[in-house]
Amino acid sequence: xSEHSITTIPSTPQLTKSAWLICLVAVVLQIFLTAPVxxxxxxxxxxxxxxxxxxxxxxxxxxxxxxxxxxxxSVDILMQRTEWYLVRTDAGKExxxxxxxxxxxxxxxxxxxxxxxxxxxxxxxxxxxxxVLAGDFGGANIVSLYGGYSLNPNVSVELWGSQILGxxxxxxxxSVNIVHEAFPDWRVSPFFTLGAGAIYTEPKSTIIQxxxxxxxxxxxxxxxxxxxxxxxxxRAEYKSYVVFTSRDENEEVEEWKVGFAxxx
Amino acid sequence: MESRFRVLFLIVAIISLPGCAATKNxxxxxxxxxxxxSAEPPGQVVDPQVERREIKEPAIDxxxxxxxxxxxxxxxxxxxxxxxxxxxxxxxxxxxxxVEGTAGTxxxxxxxxxxxxxxxxxxxxSQRQLTYFNLNLGYNILPGEAFIGEGRxxxxxxxxxxxxxxTRFAGDDxxxxxxxxxxxxxxxxxxxxxxxxxxHLFDIDLLGEEKTAHNLEGHLGFTVFF
Numbered sequence: 492x493s494e495h496s497i498t499t500i501p502s503t504p505q506l507t508k509s510a511w512l513i514c515l516v517a518v519v520l521q522i523f524l525t526a527p528v529x530x531x532x533x534x535x536x537x538x539x540x541x542x543x544x545x546x547x548x549x550x551x552x553x554x555x556x557x558x559x560x561x562x563x564x565s566v567d568i569l570m571q572r573t574e575w576y577l578v579r580t581d582a583g584k585e586x587x588x589x590x591x592x593x594x595x596x597x598x599x600x601x602x603x604x605x606x607x608x609x610x611x612x613x614x615x616x617x618x619x620x621x622x623v624l625a626g627d628f629g630g631a632n633i634v635s636l637y638g639g640y641s642l643n644p645n646v647s648v649e650l651w652g653s654q655i656l657g658x659x660x661x662x663x664x665x666s667v668n669i670v671h672e673a674f675p676d677w678r679v680s681p682f683f684t685l686g687a688g689a690i691y692t693e694p695k696s697t698i699i700q701x702x703x704x705x706x707x708x709x710x711x712x713x714x715x716x717x718x719x720x721x722x723x724x725x726r727a728e729y730k731s732y733v734v735f736t737s738r739d740e741n742e743e744v745e746e747w748k749v750g751f752a753x754x755x
Numbered sequence: 756m757e758s759r760f761r762v763l764f765l766i767v768a769i770i771s772l773p774g775c776a777a778t779k780n781x782x783x784x785x786x787x788x789x790x791x792x793s794a795e796p797p798g799q800v801v802d803p804q805v806e807r808r809e810i811k812e813p814a815i816d817x818x819x820x821x822x823x824x825x826x827x828x829x830x831x832x833x834x835x836x837x838x839x840x841x842x843x844x845x846x847x848x849x850x851x852x853x854v855e856g857t858a859g860t861x862x863x864x865x866x867x868x869x870x871x872x873x874x875x876x877x878x879x880x881s882q883r884q885l886t887y888f889n890l891n892l893g894y895n896i897l898p899g900e901a902f903i904g905e906g907r908x909x910x911x912x913x914x915x916x917x918x919x920x921x922t923r924f925a926g927d928d929x930x931x932x933x934x935x936x937x938x939x940x941x942x943x944x945x946x947x948x949x950x951x952x953x954x955h956l957f958d959i960d961l962l963g964e965e966k967t968a969h970n971l972e973g974h975l976g977f978t979v980f981f
Contacts, residue, residue: 553897570818634920723848
């Protein structure tokens with residue numbers, strides 16, 4: 492109907508343009524502001540087995556409770572954020588329920604619901620890992636991003652990219668590491684690492700002398716992977732680098748870093 | 756004589772033992788016998804008389820990531836204030852903690868020295884472009900609801916962030932520490948508006964001696980959870 496009226500009203504190009512813009516904004520708002528409408532069958536349904544299920548307005552303990560679902564009633568689980576589940580009652584009320592309460596619900600056939608808890612076992616057996624670390628690289632600041640792939644619970648291969656920000660020069664560094672964990676099932680798991688790569692350094696623009704250069708590096712190090720919560724781990728490590736310069740002497744650099752990572 | 760009494764007592768004791776065993780529950784001593792094991796294991800609500808079908812439960816949609824953009828004003832110390840644009844990606848680890856990566860760009864103007872001196876330029880125009888990326892740890896505080904009119908309530912919260920990264924300005928990459936406070940206003944459970952104030956600190960020695968520059972940024976953002 493509205494489309495018809497737009498096409499029949501004689502308008503200047505300016506007006507048509509703004510009408511299109513309004514339409515576009517309306518469509519975008521429609522997409523973002525309306526709740527996703529999907530078939531009810533697409534959601535997991537659970538039955539309240541405890542005396543009641545408390546619904547909060549938001550995914551956090553601080554958000555107020557505004558509704559209670561009675562025992563025996565069913566709710567659909569619309570989505571999950573951190574340890575909170577957005578559920579919808581039969582009457583259409585939507586609210587957030589924490590994991591502790593959701594674990595006390597039952598499937599329609601009476602069985603317990605498995606919410607796929609992530610724990611220490613996944614920390615040990617995960618295949619992929621992605622993290623960021625920061626620290627000190629021979630007196631300069633260093634920020635690193637790495638990705639790792641586990642060949643088995645003990646051995647993994649990692650690819651590192653780092654930016655080095657110093658007082659006199661800046662640089663980039665890339666390396667490939669092999670990491671060995673002797674006790675991968677420990678919550679605080681020590682590791683040993685070996686690697687090789689390349690470092691690119693450029694002197695700061697305020698320093699006149701010096702030129703850009705690229706050198707090969709080799710390093711050895713060790714550290715700890717510490718399981719924190721869910722898919723989250725903390726990591727602290729020390730590495731000793733040898734920079735194979737084109738001059739007569741090789742440089743040795745010590746590096747200390749801490750950071751966090753996810754496994755999946 | 757004595758040994759004969761001993762034998763007698765022994766005989767009496769041996770005869771009475773099975774009797775005690777048989778009557779012990781008469782007086783409530785000892786353990787009750789366990790009831791016969793029930794056919795149903797405890798916790799089984801429905802007795803499965805029919806053959807069980809394998810039902811695949813639909814997966815629960817996880818929305819722990821938050822992605823979006825922002826526009827605001829950034830003041831670069833000595834170089835005036837200008838518009839800043841940026842993008843943000845956050846991962847919510849728990850209801851309190853989240854990790855966040857931001858990348859943004861702004862442009863420095865002329866320093867007072869450059870304006871007063873007329874022609875002299877400290878840095879080239881391309882060096883005035885400022886770009887940064889930061890990795891932050893955030894913590895949500897003061898969750899609650901905001902009421903607009905009588906019939907509408909929206910979730911909201913404040914958060915604190917701190918982190919580090921790198922800023923490219925005046926021809927060099929500079930190690931940057933940033934911290935700030937933000938306000939998240941949730942239009943729906945998956946769409947949020949942000950208002951953020953941050954301070955980016957980095958060392959700069961462009962004007963002779965090295966100093967730590969405070970670069971304040973205020974921006975409005977829009978994010979979507981996925």
